[in-house]
Amino acid sequence: MGNYIDLENKVSLSNSCIWKLQQDYFKKLGKSAWEGQVPFYVTSNTKFSFSIANIVFNYLLELISKNKVNIDEPLYILEFGSGLAKFGFHFMTKLAELKDTHNLSHIQTPYILTDLPEENMRFWESNKQLKPFLDNKQCDFAKINIENFSNIETVKHNFIIDNNTIKNPLIVLCNYLIDSVPHDCFKISNNQINEVLVSTQIKEDYKNKTIDHLNQLKFEFSFKEINNDHYEDPILNDILNNYKETIYDSHILIPTSGIKILKTILNKFSKNTLLVVSDKGWSNKKFIDQQGEPHIAFHGSFSLMVNFDTLKQYTESIGGSSVITSTGLSGLKTGLFHLSENLNLFSKTITSFNSYLNATTDDFLTIKNSMLANIDSLSANVILSLLKYSEWDEKIFSSVSKRLEKVLPNEPMNIKLEFINYLPNIEKNIFEVNLNNSITYLDLGNIYYSLAEYKKAKEMFNYYNERNSTDWASFHNLGLALFYLREYDQAMSTFKTALNLKADSEISQEWVDYIKTEYLEVNSK
Template identity: 25%
Template sequence: MESKEFLIESNVPFEQSAIWNYNNEFYQSKGIEAWSEGIVPHNVTSNSLVAQTYAKLIFGFLNDLALRTESNKVVYILELGAGHGRLCFHVLQHLKKLITNSTRTTPPFCYVLTDYVEDNLTYYKNHPQFQTFFESGELDFAHFDATKKTEIHLLNSDIILKTNSVQHPIFVIANYFFDSLPNELFHIHNNEISKCSVSIKSSVDPLSVPIQELLKYIDLSYKKTKSKPPFTQDRIHNKILQEYLNINEDTFIFFPKIALHCLSNIKQLSKGGLVLLTMDKGYHRLPDLINDKEPDLVKHGSFSLLVNFHALKQFCLHLKGKVLFPTFSNFSIELGCLIFTDEVNNFIELEGAYDEYVEKFSPDDYNIIKEMCYSNVSNLKIKDLIAIYRLSKYDASVFINLLPKLKHSLNVISLKERERLAHVIDLVWLMYFNINEQVDLSYELGIILYDLAYYSNAANYFQHSISQNGMQADVIYNQALCYYQLRQDEQFYFTLNKAKAMFPDTEIFTSLEKLDMT
């Protein structure tokens, strides 16, 4: 049978294409489920090691600001498109520790979670693990659409960040974010630039599926229209694009016009300018961009593209800012720090932290080691697992991914490994930010501790599971077993009776009644 095709749009400038609308509809309709259901990947860019890296850089920045006269004024850390909020939680955990363990006094800070999805904001507001940070004033949240020029209304403190209202440079985090904003697309060949427009065909009738699901069914084709300088109205954007006239090879290049506007808008809120920390797939060196083929959307509910870090870098340099990027090309993810302030050379501690935690060993390197462990999982021994858990800075997603191997390895374990593993488990739990994914981490941790004969600790983790997810037969059964092993008869009978009352038809509890209590 002949397959039918539906033309959705024809020769629309790439940045105005309907694909951006599909992305918006996806995020607006899914809210937190985009991540809790595992639709949009986030473990590579939002994990405990990435957060530790960010915390070290922020801590360096705070130390640099501590030397200034207005050091008692609040430093705002603004996370754009924060989505699940997990990165924020991890950063706060690491940053608080750095501050507590330091003898130096740093300025007060306020981390602001922002997104343009209202449901995500409600989710931040109500999340139990954020409450103490809201109360201390170290955390706030705000609606912010990066495609619009707006003030930023902090909804917890009711403070409005408006033009020149902030004293210190604003520390902006754009993590896996700039590729969500509409980009322009250019094609360069033989030192000529063409602007790209796009046509969309769908394999299903677009009226028959919800708009946020259309991405699955579409194919894009591109049309190039030769363009001459000036390519845009904006003087700096134009300078960056003119550089691309030096490219001879057949090359497609994204241009992040809206991201650049967004940065200019945020910069205006502060008298001190802005420092940007940004991580994504993409490159900052021009040779790495040359020969890029027609873009192919990486689809996962929404879609991802490569970020043109080279354009971000040149934008910052044209504004007399300073850029920190690694000396060499990355293998997978780029992490840049761009300083858009007047006193660009006064960030010694920040630059030192960048050198140590990005230039010498970065989240990109960590990612490679992690993948190597995953692909060699069958050869890993307990001490290898412990080492990768520690390297990950006790990241729960790494713990969960290696859990089947860990469970299989527990039958032969040394005393040293047993103690260290119990310690790892406590730190993984401290770092864990619950976004209602399917796995019940506290239950899994309880099971491991039970196997290691840490019965009291195991009972506590089963209690965490009950507090978070309600009473489950398996959990309460294992908790009762802990009390049996601990010879806490009163607790054992109390738990058993509670379980029988709740699950009268569940057979596993009869085996508990047959245990030898003498």
């Protein structure tokens, strides 16, 4: 098991060394932190990303109708903690489509990706799917520390964003961010409130204060009595005292960094800001009561539940308003927080928020997981419905592609034509992080081939082979597509490439012999 050493003893949770370790973890691993360790699918799938884009677009429409947008100036959309930028890609894709449909493409809405690890920024700049947005000034990126920033200066196009340059309302998006930055914790019982202090230990083989897996940490909690003016911020003290009077017996998390983000936006950027926060957490007081010690969830990094009620109270205390999804005891929540406007005056925005999120966020994941658990019994028609409901999510498509290869050839022509018509939507939603994402091109090639769409199959196999030149199956299947396109010379060459990758492939050799005998030698006579 190994012995443990002390890292700290009885400190406020927000001052704990664990947050610096969290930062170091992401700095060290960069984008690889999201490749199998840190979960992000819940807020980066197409269903969720398109929903947020629709809500923001409806807000934009209402700003225009209320003459609150200067169409000659950019309306910035900032995303804090962008990670791989997969959400950003889907969001920008959908927003551009909506603007185009409504003849609003002339409205500038630069999307600013932000994060701390520099490797993430190098990935964004090199990513093929982000490139068109970056080149057209529809997107840029900046390095910021969410704990301490006063302005944003972008890397590629040198946008400077602060309270002197913002001429339009500001939109800020935070996905799975607040749960991973500093919180405080308090224990309330019988109208008494104590601060929860944390003592942290780690195995003694811990070196140089960098660790790959934060679950090596061990925590103990203790209590310290506090007075009514614990914080310098009187609004936070009022919120704490309100909890003391209304909560019977519970541990209360206070998202101090989430509050700091609100205050930074208000003081350094613009009070005319819509903040959209999506995270795991609780949405009202009745769910906050009766909570035990803070649960620190480990998943490569670590995270805590977000107390959306505190964000709501704080926003309303500074003259703003909020609306938060109400479904479920816990799980993913999304909140709209306007720092100065009454959101009830934005009826289309609220209607779209309720329509897109209150009935779909957790429900979508439940339906998706249930259907994929029974994949072997799904018909092509049911799979088509799932893909439509998911807004053509590439991960779901890859999960069902093997089943589709099996059932599609026996389906009636009308089902096949629907797939042929809709499969390009999957292509548009591919966001490449590594070869695991590129395999969607291979899956598409196989499905197009099963539908006898050999030209599209050829295109998809070529895309995949450009990214992975060692996959025998892809080259062999490309050879088949080329054969049925009557491109016999290229088919021969491709089958030979497949043989170079798998010399004992009898089927590839049979195709080489067949094409040589039946087509190339005949045509040469």
